[in-house]
Amino acid sequence: EVQLVESGGGLVQPGGSLRLACAASGFTFSNSGMSWVRQAPGKGLEWVSYIGTSSTTTYYSDSVRGRITISRDNAKESVYLQMNSLRAEDTAVYYCAKYYSGMGSFDYWGQGTLVTVSS
Amino acid sequence: EVVLTQSPGTLSLSPGERATLSCRASQSVTSNYIAWYQQKLGQAPRLLIYGASSRATGIPDRFSGSGSGTDFTLTISRLEPEDFAVYYCQHYGNSRWTFGQGTKVEIK
Numbered sequence: 001e002v003q004l005v006e007s008g009g010g011l012v013q014p015g016g017s018l019r020l021a022c023a024a025s026g027f028t029f030s031n032s033g034m035s036w037v038r039q040a041p042g043k044g045l046e047w048v049s050y051i052g053t054s055s056t057t058t059y060y061s062d063s064v065r066g067r068i069t070i071s072r073d074n075a076k077e078s079v080y081l082q083m084n085s086l087r088a089e090d091t092a093v094y095y096c097a098k099y100y101s102g103m104g105s106f107d108y109w110g111q112g113t114l115v116t117v118s119s
Numbered sequence: 120e121v122v123l124t125q126s127p128g129t130l131s132l133s134p135g136e137r138a139t140l141s142c143r144a145s146q147s148v149t150s151n152y153i154a155w156y157q158q159k160l161g162q163a164p165r166l167l168i169y170g171a172s173s174r175a176t177g178i179p180d181r182f183s184g185s186g187s188g189t190d191f192t193l194t195i196s197r198l199e200p201e202d203f204a205v206y207y208c209q210h211y212g213n214s215r216w217t218f219g220q221g222t223k224v225e226i227k
Contacts, residue, residue, distance in 0.1 A: 035216070037164075045156075045164065045207055047216035059214045095163055103170060104152030104211030109163035 002026040002108045004096045009113030012086055016117070020081040022096030022110055029077040033057075033099035035106060036070065036081050038092035038115075046092075050099065051079060064090075086117045121145055121210050123219035131227040138195040140222045142208030147188045152211040155184055155193045158221075159204045167206075168193060198224070 008020040022034070036048040049070040050059040058070055069082040079096060093114050097106035122145040132138055142153070150171035156164040166175040168184035171191055181196040195202055203226050208219040 037216075044221045045158075045209075045218040047218065050214075050216070061215065100166070100169060103154075104216075105154035105166055105169040105209060106164075107166050107169075107175060109165070111163050 002098065004098065004108060004110035006094065006096050006110045006113040009094065009115045011116045011118065013119050014087060014117055016086050017082070017084045018086065018115060020083070020094055020096075020113060020115070022079045022081075024077045024079070024096075024098070027098065027108075030074040031101075033101065034070075034072060034079040035097045035099055036079075037095045037097050037106070037109075038090075039095070039112075040089075040092040043092075048094070049081065083115070086115075088117050091115060091117050120215065121148055121212055121217055123208050123210055123217055125206075125208055125219035125222045127222060128220075129223045129225060131225050132198055133227045134198050134200055136198050138193075138198055138202070138224055140193040140195075140206055140208075140224075142186075142191040142193070142219050144189045144191070144210060148210055148212060150187050150191070153184075153186070153191050154209045154211075155182075156207045156209065157202075157204050158207065164207065195224075 003025045005023045035050040051070045067085045072079045093112040095112045096110040098108040100107040124143045126141045153171040155168040158164040172184045205221045205223045
């Protein structure tokens with residue numbers, strides 16, 4: 001059974017930093033691209049970042065580029081999201097999602113972790 | 120960047136009725152990279168359809184996707200009580216993913 005479990009969310013002040021983690025199991029992690037997708041309270045889904053299987057390929061949305069870094073550790077079957085210079089508009093539930101290779105979609109999602117940016 | 124516009128914003132239907140959800144792209148896109156997701160309150164999204172018309176694993180055949188170019192449709196042939204939720208379309212292209220704003224299917 002595929003499982004994605006996010007952690008690391010919480011309350012942080014504007015300008016602060018946070019590191020999210022996503023632990024994967026139930027599939028060959030090293031063969032799968034991974035992404036983070038967020039959802040602000042009461043709003044729709046917004047793609048944030050993607051990392052390829054060997055970390056050489058990373059993509060970011062315009063809204064987070066330069067402030068957020070995605071990384072992965074295939075030995076630990078985990079993907080991370082380092083978020084710096086956080087703003088109120090970064091407040092959201094952050095979902096880890098497994099990329100459905102070659103299909104342009106995400107076939108498995110974690111339950112999400114809430115990040116709140118507020119003073 | 121491709122912008123996806125979903126309509127209607129809310130669809131009020133009764134169980135057993137047919138639901139037709141629309142997703143329009145701001146420019147012609149390859150249907151290979153159009154997907155649909157279902158999200159229930161407090162839950163993560165679930166992949167329903169990929170490649171515009173292929174059902175994901177375990178998805179009932181009452182869900183179907185169609186379309187090409189700029190116009191795509193998700194159809195639920197007969198609504199079951201568990202189908203009342205928010206539905207999102209999504210596109211991948213040029214190293215980025217975009218989502219529509221969602222259509223809420225509510226019980227009439």
